[in-house]
Structure formats: structure tokens, C-alpha cells
Amino acid sequence: MWKGVLAEFATQESNAAPAAIRTRDLNLWYGTFQALFDINLNVRNGIITSLIGPSGCGKSTFLRSVNRINERLGYVRIAGSIDVMGNNIFAPDVELLQVRKQVGMVFQRPNPLPLSIRDNVLFGHRLHEANKAAENDVVEKALREVLLWDKVKDRLNQPAIGLSLEEQQKLCIARLLPVKPRVLLMDEPCSALDPKGTEAVEELIWELRGDYTILIVTHNMAQARRASEECVFMLMGKVVEHTATDTMFVTPENKETADYIEGRYG
Amino acid sequence: MMFAASGQNDKDRRIQQLYFVLFGIMTLLLVLPVLIILTTLVVKGGPALSIDFLFTKPTNGMTAGGIFPALLGTIWLVLVALLFSVPLGVAAAIYLSEYAPENVFTRIINLAIINLAGVPSIVHALFGVGAFVIFFRFGTSILAASLTLGIMTLPVVIVATRESLQAVPQAFREACWNMGATRWQTIRRVVLPNAVTGILTGIILEVSRTAGETAPIMFTGAAFFLPFLPQGVLDQTMALSLHLFVVSTQVPDMPEHLPFGVALVLIGIVLIMNSVSIALRMYLRGKKKW
Numbered sequence: 001m002w003k004g005v006l007a008e009f010a011t012q013e014s015n016a017a018p019a020a021i022r023t024r025d026l027n028l029w030y031g032t033f034q035a036l037f038d039i040n041l042n043v044r045n046g047i048i049t050s051l052i053g054p055s056g057c058g059k060s061t062f063l064r065s066v067n068r069i070n071e072r073l074g075y076v077r078i079a080g081s082i083d084v085m086g087n088n089i090f091a092p093d094v095e096l097l098q099v100r101k102q103v104g105m106v107f108q109r110p111n112p113l114p115l116s117i118r119d120n121v122l123f124g125h126r127l128h129e130a131n132k133a134a135e136n137d138v139v140e141k142a143l144r145e146v147l148l149w150d151k152v153k154d155r156l157n158q159p160a161i162g163l164s165l166e167e168q169q170k171l172c173i174a175r176l177l178p179v180k181p182r183v184l185l186m187d188e189p190c191s192a193l194d195p196k197g198t199e200a201v202e203e204l205i206w207e208l209r210g211d212y213t214i215l216i217v218t219h220n221m222a223q224a225r226r227a228s229e230e231c232v233f234m235l236m237g238k239v240v241e242h243t244a245t246d247t248m249f250v251t252p253e254n255k256e257t258a259d260y261i262e263g264r265y266g
Numbered sequence: 267m268m269f270a271a272s273g274q275n276d277k278d279r280r281i282q283q284l285y286f287v288l289f290g291i292m293t294l295l296l297v298l299p300v301l302i303i304l305t306t307l308v309v310k311g312g313p314a315l316s317i318d319f320l321f322t323k324p325t326n327g328m329t330a331g332g333i334f335p336a337l338l339g340t341i342w343l344v345l346v347a348l349l350f351s352v353p354l355g356v357a358a359a360i361y362l363s364e365y366a367p368e369n370v371f372t373r374i375i376n377l378a379i380i381n382l383a384g385v386p387s388i389v390h391a392l393f394g395v396g397a398f399v400i401f402f403r404f405g406t407s408i409l410a411a412s413l414t415l416g417i418m419t420l421p422v423v424i425v426a427t428r429e430s431l432q433a434v435p436q437a438f439r440e441a442c443w444n445m446g447a448t449r450w451q452t453i454r455r456v457v458l459p460n461a462v463t464g465i466l467t468g469i470i471l472e473v474s475r476t477a478g479e480t481a482p483i484m485f486t487g488a489a490f491f492l493p494f495l496p497q498g499v500l501d502q503t504m505a506l507s508l509h510l511f512v513v514s515t516q517v518p519d520m521p522e523h524l525p526f527g528v529a530l531v532l533i534g535i536v537l538i539m540n541s542v543s544i545a546l547r548m549y550l551r552g553k554k555k556w
Contacts, residue, residue, distance in 0.1 A: 069443065074367055101446035111437035113456055123455070124445030172441070179445055 018086070020045040020183055020213035021066055026080035028061060030073070035061045037237045039080070043230075048205065048214045050228035050245065052221065054265060058237040059217045063185050066215065067103035068096060085182050101128070104176035106186040110168035112160035117152050120160045120171055125178035138178045146174040147204055166197030170204060184208070186216040190223065202227045221261060225249050233257045307530045314527025328491060328517050333528055335495055339408075339503035340535070343483060344476045346412035346499055347419065352469055354416075355423025362424070363431040364453055383421035387481040390418045394486040409499040411487025418482055419472045426468020430461040463550035467543045474539035478532065480507040490516070506532045 021043035028036040036058050043049050051059040064070045066082060068089060082089050089099050101124075112120050121139045139156065143149040148170045152163070160171055169189060176184065186205070190198040205214060205227060218224050224231055224245065231245040233256075241248060241257045252258040259265060322332035366372045394414030404410040434457050442452040488505040490512050496503040510532060514525040 067444065069440070072443075097446045097448060100444055105440075105444040107437065107440065109437065111435075111441045113438055113441055114460060123442070124447075127445060127447050127451055175441075176445065 018045055019043055019083070020085060021215065022083040022086075024081045024083075026062075026065070026082060027078070028058075028065060028070070029077045031075045035237050036065070039239055041232065041239060041242060043213065043215055045085075045213050046210050047229040048209045048216060048227060049230045049232060050224040051215065051217045051232050051234060052219075052224050052260070053234035053240075054260065055219075057234040059232075059234050060187055061237075062234070063105075063187055063215060063217050066183065066185055067100055067105055069100070069105065101179045102181055103183045103185060104179070104181035106169070106172055106176070106184065106189045108188045109192050110165055110172050112163070112168050112171055115160060116157045117160045117163070117171060118156040121175050121178065123175055128179060142174040142177045143171075145177055145208070146170040147200075147207070148174060164197070166193050166200050169193065169197070169201055173204065173208075181212065183213045183215065186214065188217055188219060191219065198223070221249075221263075233260065235260070304533075307526055307533060310523060311526030311528075311530035314523040315530065319527060320531070324491070328513055329520055329524070333506065333509060333531065335492060336504040336506045336509035336528070337531065338495060339488065340477055340506040342408050342496055342499075342503055343412050343415060343487070343505055344473055346408055347415040347476050348469065348473065350413055351416035351420050351423055351472065355420050356427050356465060358420075359424045359427035359431060360453060360458075363428045364449060364457065379421050379424055382417075383425075385418075387418060387479055390414055391482045391485050393417075394482055399486055405500065406485070406489075406502055407487050407500045408496055408503050409487070411483040411503075411505075412499070414482040414486045415476050415479060418479065419476050422472045422475060423468055426471065427461070427465045430464020430468070431457060433464065434460045463546065467547045470539050470543035470546070474536040474543075477535050477539070478507055480505075480511060484508060506535075 019042035021041065023039050023041045026036055026039040026041075027034065039062060051063065053059050061070065065078065066084065066089075070076050071078075078090070084099070084103060088094070089103075113123060115123070118139055121142050122135055125135070125138050140149060140153075143152060148167060151167065160168065163171060169192075173184070173189075189205070190201050193201060202223065205216065208214060209229070216228060228245050231241075231243065231248045232239055233241045233248065233252075233254075235256055241252060241254050243253070248257065249261060252261060319332045320337060321334050323334055325331035362372065362375065366375075391414065394410060394417075398404045398410035398413050399406055402410075404413075438456050438460070439452050442456055447455070483505055487502055488508040489502045490504075490508070492502060492504055506528065510525060510528045513520055513528060
């Protein structure tokens, strides 16, 4: 019982803390189909927040709105606002490339580019900086950050596609880091991995918190519970509940949340 | 016995064998004409082939000598046509595949490209006369003929390029965009390097198509016979395809082996180009890593 109260307290305090991602009345339509309804969410800075909910509840759609990659599909319409680090990403003077730089994304299937390990890590760096002298340091730092350096330091020039899926996914995280993102969005980053790979990547994500704000979509209840500090439960395009992960999994407020967590639907 | 054949099984098997034989014969019929043409050409035209045949001028009212001016002319025509159609076709394909929004306008363009591929070559020829020979005052010249050929083969380049661009996985593009790459940076650094092989094979196929065409160059730049070699793109030229037509039908007392020799050279160029294209594709597909 005490644990619940403490978590409640933490959440209340979190509402006062500055939000890394803050949405106000976010609505999104694919053509005539409304996928998100009045999303009002404060994702706290520097922690891991997981997004859970049944398939089609809008969690991936929400995730893909935060770096505006949804808009590539011409038929998406958005109303409301999303602030990232206090800046509205839909403001008229916003440069889309800057949003994408600040808000990195990791996909369900590892998608290393068909280049060497080294060139993968440097890809983003080279887009934005011409500093060749720094390249070795950039590679080492990024790969160390994702706990991959010792494994691959002797074969940096080999194709990234030769790595295991787990290593590929870590590499996909590593190549975001040199462009210095503030937020990392992860769309079921472990669902293509075996249990051992999942554990390793989860461990990495846990290491990265603090330096980055991490928003992670997952189907895996156990993963949400293990690897996130706050948890958002979505259903039919709406946010049902947003509390500390411990609270949600022990004493969920809503019946829908409880039913989903206990596996009554999904 | 649980797995014994029933009467229905036997009937099904007979029908299956019937279709197997039927389709096999159809396939054979498809290959047969090609084999007959090739063997005839080799048997009848083979004796005409020699280094001299390839590298000397025709003499004695074209009934003797070689085909060098026509061979050189075909190379001119193909190269100038490529200079025009490859940059245009590749750029158009990049726009259509990577930039163009999905709307009515884009659909109209795509329809136009399909239709361009279906326009008969003689219509292209007349268009070439009107546009390049007369309107742009290029006269009957390599330039006019090559531009006509180039327009005619544009759809080949566009379609081949677009297909190889679209074969590059979308995940690569998303990966780039999420590191803040512009569309052009994405295309330049990731999409094009992975599509270049497909584009190349498309271009080689275009070469073989261009080399064989006759109608578009007849009125726009190719001559029956010229006593001199072309010096520049505003000169007329002889060309293999037209030369074949001339020596087969227009010149009396033609020794039989000569037209067959010309045809053999022409089809040889086309076959070599196609083989190179196929070999390149197979080699590079083997190297692909996704």
C-alpha cells in the first residue's frame, strides 16, 4: 500500500516537472478515420515511458507523430499541439529536419543501412558535420554508449548486415546518438529479437535513460513492467491511464487497464 | 490400404500430364523461331564476317566491301541518344519515385509514359521530322535522329530506373530521415547507390533497342549511302539497321552473304548487349546484401 502512495506522490510531482513531450488536445485522422482522440500527455524528461495497449489503439500512430514521420503519408491530418522540450513542433518556422534530429526513432525491425558498421554510425554525423578528424571518436563513443564497442571494434569496416539482430538493433540506436537527439522513440524495439537479445537491448535502454527521454511502444507487458518508469495505457485512440509503472501494474485505476494488463483482451 | 490411388487420382494425373506436355510444346514453339533465325544467320552470314568486313567501306555500289560507316553511324546514334535520354529518364524516374505526391497529376504522367512506350516507331519518326529536322532546324542529322531515338526509348529508362529505385527497401529511407537527412541526401547516399545496378541494366537494354530501330532514323538522319564518315552531330550518317534494309531490298545484283552478314552483326550487337545486361544483373544481385 505504501508503495502505491509513494508512486502516486511521484506522479503528482512529475506533473510539475518540465515535460520532454507535451501534447494538448492532439487529434489525428488518417483520411476520414480518426486514430487519436484528444491526447493530453506529459512525458517526463529523462525517464523511460512505455506505451501499451491492444493492436490498433493508436500507440504507434502517436509515437510516429512525435517526430512528424506520419506526415509522409499524404492523407494524415493533425489538430492540437505537440511540444518537444517546450517547443511546438508544428510551429510554422519549424525545420522538419531539426525535429527529426532531436527526436530519433528506432524501428521494430532493425534497419541498418547496407554500409559498414562504421559508416552506419557515422551516417547521421556526416550529414550534419564535415569534421573528419572527429570521426573515430564519434564511432567509439556511440558504440560504447550502446555497449557494442568491445564486440565490434575489430570489424568496424565489415557490413552491418552481418551482425546479429540484437547487435543490429543496438547499432540502429548507436547511429542516432552522434546527432545528439533529446528524445528517442522506440516502436517495439525488441519484438524481432530472441529473449536473450531482448534482455540485452532492454538493458541498454535502461542505461540510456537520464541522458535521453525514451518513449517505447511495447506489446510485451512484462517488458513494460521491467523496463519503464511510467506507463501510458491507450485504448481506441484515447489515453486511458498514465501513471508510474509500478502503480499501473499493482493498482490500476481503470477497469479497462486492469483487464488488459491481466490479459483479458489484447 | 490407406494411401492407394483412387480412380479420381488417375484421372487428375492424366489431365496434369496433358497440360504439362501442352505447355512444354508451347514453350518450345516460342524458342524455335529464334533458333531458326540465328542458325540461318550464322550459316549464311558467317562467311561474310571478317575484320575487313567490319572495318572497311562498302564498295562497288555496296555489293562488296565492308560496313564500317554503318557500324560507326550506329554507335554515334546510340551514344548521342543515350546522352539525351539517360539524364532525362533517370531524373524523371527519381522525381516520380521519390518526390512526386500520389495525385491525379502524377497518375497522368505515369499514363503518358506507358502510352509513350506504345507509340509506333513510324509515328516517332514523323514527330522527329517535324520537331527536330524542321522546327529546330537540325536538318537530317545524327542529332535529329538521336533525339528521336532518345524520346522513343525514354520509357525504357524511366521504367527500369523507377523499378530499381522502388526495390530499395523503404526502411533504408526511414532510417535516413530519422537522422535528419533531406530527401536528396537520402537519395544521393543510400537510394541511388543501391539502385544503380538496376539503372545500368535498363540503360544497356535501351542501347540494344536503340541500335536496332530503323523507322525513326530513316527520315531524320540516316542515309542510304554516304561516301564520307560523319564528322559531327549535324552530319548525316549511315546506320546498320537502315543499311540492312538497303542491301536486302534496294540494290540489284547483291551477293547473298552480304545482307546476312549485316544482319548477323546487328543481331550480334543486340545479343551481346542483352547478355551483358543479364550478366551484370546476376553478378550484382549476388552481391546484394538484403
